[in-house]
Amino acid sequence: MKISLRAGERIYINGAVLRVDRKVSVELVNDVMFLLEGQVMQASDATTAMRQLYFIVQLMLMNPTDIRDAAALYGQHHAALCAVCESREMLDGLAAIDKLVGATRYFEALKRIRALFPVEQAILAGATTETPFEAA
Template identity: 55%
Template sequence: MAMHISLRAGEKIYINGAVLCADRKVSLELLNDATFLLEAHVMKVESATTPLRQLYFIVQIMLMNPSDTVAARDMFEGSIRMIMDISGDASLLAGLSGVKTLVSNGRAFEALKAIRMLFGIEAEILAGRRHVSPTQAA
């Protein structure tokens, strides 16, 4: 199945570890299965300020540099285990379980999308607006 991607002038895309920059507005059609990340979804290291954002950054490294993922995979395993061990929120745990499965199946792009979906839950927990029920903590 072909994937259509539109880029604005100056926008970057990361495909299979290569960085491409469009010098003008362009549409691309990826005809085979490729690992890619749009510049708009790239998190800068200074934005990785929470446990989930750090996890996102680790998975992003795995996606952007697919030839050197051993250290990143080890970091991912340690990070997700730590987050799951300290979290008592059922929704967050379910989401992280899905993320772990996606990464173990080599689906880093989908894992990034799943992590982004959990940012709201994490923000509520960190702000104290989301409380874990006693049955969830047990």
């Protein structure tokens, strides 16, 4: 996989943070877990249940050698979401995310979670009659 980075941009590879000082292309020639800087969510942005789930899975991807605490937190958060969610679309998405996380396919899980952000936002805004989450 070939990735192009701009000067000053960061990439997170298998727990390491790399910042390039000039425009560069990097070819990843083996199987690695990575996130581009634009895909990284800051803790302060984890303001909804799905964004919190994203942040937790992101921690698992960014520190693959020590996921014990993040995995335990993921299990609790995922179970709580499933328990209060009534939206079929959200429940199906959560099931798919759980399979991806169980297979250590964290990047794909993050993509699936991001795809549910608009669904969550619409539900929270009252665009549907379903209520996926109880107030925490």
